[in-house]
Amino acid sequence: MLTGTDLDELTAFRRELHRHPELSGQEVGTASMIAAALRDLSPSRILTGLGGHGVAAVFDSGREGPTVLFRAELDGLPIEERNDIAWASLHAGKSHVCGHDGHMAMLLALGRMAARRPVARGRAVLLFQPAEEDGSGALAVIRDPAFAAIRPDWAFAIHVLPGHPFGHVAARAGLINCASMGLRIALSGKTAHAADPGAGLSPARTVASLIPDLEALGRDGPVDEGFRLVTITHARIGEPSFGVAPGEAELYATLRSASDAQLDDLETAARGLAAAAARDAGLGLRFETCDRFAASINDPEAVAVAAAAMGAAGITHGEAGLPMRASEDFGVFGWGAKAAMLCLGPGEDHPALHNPDYDFPDALLPVGSAIFERIMRDLLGHADAPPAGDRPLAPEA
Template identity: 50%
Template sequence: MTSYFDDSEIAILRAWRHKLHQFPEISGEEAETAREVVSFLADTSPDKVVTQLGGHGVALVYEGAEAGPTVMLRCELDALQIHEISDLPYRSRVDGKAHMCGHDGHMTMMAAVGRHLAGNRPARGRAILLFQPAEETAHGAEAVLADPKFGAITPDYSFAIHNMPGLPLAHVAVAAGQITCASMGLRVELTGKTAHASMPETGVSPATAVARIITGLEKFQTGEVVAQGFQRVTLTSVQMGKPVFGITPGSAEIRMTLRRPESDKMPALLEDVLSMIRATAAEEGLALAHTTHNFFRACINDPDAAAAFETAADRMNLSPVTDYVPIRGAEDFGLFGSCSKSALLFIGAGMDKPMVHNPDYDFPDELIPVGAGLFLGVLDQLLGFAQPAGR
């Protein structure tokens, strides 16, 4: 397999990934992580550094000598509110927060690209390395696109990589078209009236409504694979009453995740679900309130961008996985397809690896040069390098 990095460089990158892993910051709080990125890549002499982009986002711009397209490579800054279960020497030092999705690894792959660009500038156009904030809440991409500073660096192409446990290590899954689903969180509040447990008839309990709603969600589960007509409404949390024995509940909160392949059909699915919940609440004499959260748009790979990833993987002799995408999951990258030709690639983290968002997950360091090599292969195709790219 072709590599752009020698062992000493990989050791530096691995150590930096372990540093990031120890000091995770969740969505909206990534200020120190952003400063660390800028500091670590300062000696790569980017032509422009954009900070506070859509929050704590950072974009580093490397200009080519000739006119050409703008190619953006994107990774994520944020960690998760998960307590890490690990005896790793570099485990999280922040209680209840950890890089359980591999964003520390994604940042390191991107930093490897930046360090390579220090001595191998684009021959034409410009390369942009975007460290996006708030990916986990689906607020980051929207905030970046809405930031006036993004207008000056709007890309023609956008690329992202996400590691994926359950795929063989360093195998790749990419294709044109649908890659991920759209997803949205729905929070429902049902309000009645508490009562003494000996006289429940004097109150209005949400218990029956909760049971009916949970059962009613079953009709929204259609299809098994991501294709036209597929949808899922997944119950994620139910809270009702107090942990006591003498009081019947007077309120309840239900949380669920809605998903479909098409972003523009999410409002219709939301309205269908809410219609069922409204009717149930009214019949049970309950007040209803709801909020929506974390609207991830579907990722649809542009054919030209996907082909660039495929060529880069082929040049590195990486094995493709052809039956993996599209997936039911969501990723806050889809919006970049509204302003550029975009593609998301999944890279295998190992068959026996804990799944992302699990408390015992850890990003495989072996993927650092592989992911960086894929990004550099894309830049080589679209921009070229002013000096040989190390192949």
């Protein structure tokens, strides 16, 4: 159980993380702060450099049993924060406006409880994952050879989800987050003087026709088994000049679907449309893909474990608002483990994720960590050893 001192220290630590956000793949300072905090808890083992800057703490009972992984994210976002708070971001154009600072603090709270009352069987792994926001981090972690030593049987994560009542959890078996990817389509022709556009080869008409054709590959509506959506997020034709007919263009399209297989089909269809349009116009064509997220699919057994834990902790839960169109790279942990993502409400009127005025509500720290701890105890139990006493377990904030 967390004490009032614990919560004060964890809140201060969370706010220090909030002041110093780092973007995906750049989380050197954040990882160092987390590793230092974990060392104070004396886990069985600490792994660093996982999939980039990932950090994991292992609390091993030394007895046979499952490996249960709990995940938080290290990275922030390239968004200028607009909050009048003492712990606002000190780094221009970067912020923790997706709650990752709070997720890290909840996981550190779990570490304190695991340190004070060791698990009775198996082992608990606290993973602080890099590069969630661009979809590359989880895959890099599980492909890291060092991950084999902590490969889990169960995996759990909590993400704050505005729009839900404070302390209420949205969870369900099956699809939670859609698969998605970014597709950049680059078209090349030939520039000409604006007074003689026929002397060049403009991609303008091709772009104009491609936009509605790509959007038509998807459809708006509820997220069901056949859900597909194509969103044009950026378009550029030529350069900002009145004297030059364009010779190059690019389109950014985000593709989204209810499964990884459907995303592959949608990508094939989008590439086919662009290739046909470029060929008909005599244009050169290049593709680039990025920000690929696997679908997050909750395992029924993992959801049942989480539901039992929430029931025992008196935390309300339901399926409202699920599944989500938004993506989350936690899904790859479900490829080799029974995994569940839980969505924790900060209040119906709380600012939305990725908004410049978002901030994690510190009052959620004991709620999220209580869910994690109950799951840990239900799967791994606790040793009969007394608590660790008064030795300091907290990092300096």
